Amino acid sequence: MGGRTFSPVADITVSGVTPTLLAAANPARVALNVHNNDAGTAMRAGDSTVNAGKGVRVVAGGDASITATGPVYGFSEGGSIVASVTEETN
Numbered sequence: 001m002g003g004r005t006f007s008p009v010a011d012i013t014v015s016g017v018t019p020t021l022l023a024a025a026n027p028a029r030v031a032l033n034v035h036n037n038d039a040g041t042a043m044r045a046g047d048s049t050v051n052a053g054k055g056v057r058v059v060a061g062g063d064a065s066i067t068a069t070g071p072v073y074g075f076s077e078g079g080s081i082v083a084s085v086t087e088e089t090n
Helices: none
Strands: 005-014 020-023 029-036 043-046 056-058 063-066 072-076 081-089
Touching: 005 020, 005 072, 020 029, 020 081, 029 056, 029 072, 056 063
Parallel strands: none
Antiparallel strands: 005 081, 020 072, 029 063, 029 081, 043 056, 043 072
C-alpha cells in the first residue's frame, strides 16, 4: 500500500435530472470512495449513462468503492442529494 495518495474532494450535489460528474478519468486511480450523505434518498454511480435504475446503487447513508479508472458519474433516485467523494491513487 505504500505510495498511495488519499485525496478528498469537496462535497458534490448530485441531481436526479442529469448525471453529475463525481470524478474525471484517472489512470492512476486505485479506488473512488463514494458516500451518500442523504438520510432518505439512494443514488447511483456509474458511467455517463447512469440513471435512477442503472449503476451501482448507494443507499441513503451508504458507501461504495469503485475501482474503475474512467470518469464516474452520480445520479440521485429522487431529488438532489449530496455525496462525499475520496479518490485513492498510486
